[in-house]
Amino acid sequence: MREHKSEEILMMFSIGPVQEFIAQARRTRDLWFGSYLLSELSIAGAQEFQELGGRLVFPAMAIDTNSEQVEKISAPNKILGIMNTDQPSKIAWQVRRAIQGKWKEYARAAEEKIGRIINIRTWDRQVSDLLEFQAAWTAMQGLHYDEALSKTEQLLAARKTLRDFKQNDPGAMYGEKKSSLDGGRESVWINHDRNIGRLLRLGIKEYETLDAISVIKRLSLVLHPDQERFLSVCETAFLPFQDQIRDVTFIGSAVTDYLHTVNELLGKENLKTINKLDSNSYDARLFYERRIGDYLEECVMVPKEHQENLKDSIANELERMYVQLEKKSRDHQFNFVRPTPYYAFLIADGDRMGEHLRNIKDEQSHIHFSQALSRFALQAAKIMKNHQGQLVYGGGDDVMAYLPVHTCLNAANELRKSFIEILGSVISVPTLSVGIVITHMLEPLEEVRRMAHEAERQAKKTRNALEVHFHKRGGGDLMKVALPFEDNPVEQMKVLHEYKKFFSAQFAYELRRTYQIYKEMDTGSAWLCDPKLLAELLWMEIERLAFKKKPESIDKATFKKQWIPKLKELYDTETEPLERLRILAEQLILTIHLEKVGTTYEETTASKTS
Incomplete structure (x- = not known):
């Protein structure tokens, strides 16, 4: 019998389905837990590979011993390492078992929490069918590291084109309802109507018919009670107004009075939580008329026939408070804005990362590259936290997060600077492209994620760019702004915000129209060829x-002295003239739109008075 001889093998593993698993989410915590769980599975596989004696190349595991949670979020869905073995297929099977074992740990924990409400046959089938695992390897003998890496990547890509087909046992033949989150899977509920109270306590709404995967996501708060509270998009959009409640005395007082009235309307005995509402503990939904009904359904025990009247009463009190605050703000010369229903969803991705990987020639260089990516992922989490954002995913050079609108541009700018600083130590000229969609809190989360991916895709067409898309609720024109990072657009927009009283939306859109006219004339016009x-x-x-669109409230002399020189300074960049005009117009338009959604407030001396 021929003996197998141990040799160094470069091994690569891929875990999926990534996009499908993360995307199917109605709540932001579902979205986060999908990416978190995939990271957990990746870490389990990577640790198993190391314990079997392998040298891990990617991902870099130990990046911050004081921040274990961030490290876990940072793990991507691909594992790469080197193993001295004569049985690579056995190693692959052991890594696969470790990954499946971690997944089934979560599934069993969720099953224990949910109890007899589920159809166990449907549950087991869906849990077993979820994970996709592919492996490829190459013997390194006689090959340079980069040659072995290239060959392994090609083998893995070929493996992914194959599917592990197996006989399915469709639930539809048994008359099962489809999942409300994933139309490709059936609901696992049995005895649903008799267990609505229990489901509500677990964070599952009465009308939600969920599959096994969606149930496991929804129970993330129960499975991970130690996890820091994950803000909803409503709470995130509400953060600027929350700052006003904290910082402005008369607003804080008005909110306290409003919440006292709400408590009286609800009645303490009807609240599903023992905590009374006050200015330090409140639900953001109570400050948006269209979300009051959601709050009542989830947090208040009153008959459905009474909920509508109760909702109307609270909405009337809310409107009365806002009207009073608007009047008082005028008296105090304070720029009061109602809570914005808009928030920002951000997706960032490193440019030409595949090209940079192909330039890696040895194992140690690849490890340094992996370590840099892990440091960036860790820094991305800190940047999001510093800007009141929620990191959904941070794996390698990929970042997905959502933030209040007033912090999203600064966060994008800091992400870009951090990427350049950290990756600049291992590759030449690193750049990052960022896509942001500003959208209404009532837009379906899966659709918001798709729109953000589209913005990021547009940014990557030119690379090293910031692409911002503004989606208005209920239709209307879609605003798209493309800004190259090399012109420091975020810093310029800070200046524009300071000078916003000098320009109007009409001026901004007239500039864009002027650019379009000159752009059409640009082809074949010799007199436009001289840049100077x-x-x-x-x-x-x-x-x-x-001057034509000058605000009437500003006299011509002041306008000429203060605004025109600053406008000239913003226009005079190194970019070619037509592109300068386009960028200036886009920055003005974006500044106007950000102002319209009410994302900032100005603190004045008067604002501190009662």
């Missing part, structure tokens, strides 16, 4: 439009 002459001509157009 064109720059001077476009500046005269900008100056003319600025």
Whole structure:
């Protein structure tokens, strides 16, 4: 019998389904837990590979011993390492068992929590069918590291084109309802109507018919009670107004009075939580008329026929408070804005990462590259936290998060700077592209994620760019703004915000229209080919439009002295003239839109008075 000889094998493993598993989410915590759980599975596989004697190349596991939670969030769904073995297939099976074992740990824990409400046959089938695992390996003997890596990647890509087909046992033949989160799977509920109270206590709404995978996601709060509270998109959009409640005395007092009235309307005996509402403990949904019904359904025990009247009463009290605050703010010369229903969803991705990987020539360089990616993922989590954001996923060079609108641009800018600083130690000229969608809290989460991916895809067309899409609730024109990072757009927009009283939306859109006219004339016009002459001509157009659309409240002398020089400074960049005009117009338009959604407030001396 021929003996197998141990040799160094480069092994690569992939865990899925990534996009499908993360995407199917109605709540933000579902979205987070999908990515978190995939990270947990990746870590389990990577640790098993190391325990079997392998040298882990990617991901870099130990990045911050004081921040274990962030480390787990940072794990991507691909594992790469080197093993000295004569049985690579056995190693692959052991890694696969470790990953499946971790997944089934979560499934069993959820099953124990949910109890006899589930159809166990449907549950077991869905749990067993979820995970996809692919493995590929290459013997390194006689090959340089980069050659072995390239060959292994090709083998894994070929393996992914194959599917592990097996006989399915469709639940539809038994008359099972479809899952409300995943139409491809059936609901696991049995005796649903008799257990509604129990489901509500577990965070599952009465009308939700969930499959096994969705149930496990929904029970994340129960399975991970130690996890830091994950803000909803409603709570995230509400954060700017929450700052006003904390910082502005007369707003805080008005909110306290409003919540006292709400407590009286609800009645302590009807609350599902023993905590009374006050200015330090409240639900953001009570400050949005269209979300009051959701709050009542989830937190208040009153008959459905009474909920509508109760909702109307609370909505009337809310409107009365806002009207009073608007009047008092005028008296105090304070820029009061009602809570914005908009928030920002951000997706970032490193540019040309595949190209950078192909330039890696040895194992140690690849390890340094992996360590840099892990440090960036850790830093991305800190940046999101510092900007009141919620990190959904941070694996390698990929970042997914959502934030209040007023912090999203600064967060994007810091992400980009951090990426350049950290990755610059291992690759030349690293750049990051960021896509942001600003959208209404009532938009379906899966659709918001799709829109953010589209913004990121557009940013990556030019690379090193910031693409912002603004989706209005209920339709209307979609605003898209593309800004190259090399022109420091975020810093320029900070300046524009300071000077916002000098320009209007009409001026911004007239500039965009002027750009479009000159862009159409650009082809075949010899007189537009001289950059110096064109720059001077476009500046005269900008100056003319600025005076034409000047706000009536500002006199001409002040306008000319304060705004025109600053506008010229913003226009005079190293970019070619037409592109300068486009970028300036887009920055003005974005500044106007951010102001419209009420994302900031100005603190004045008067605001501290009662």
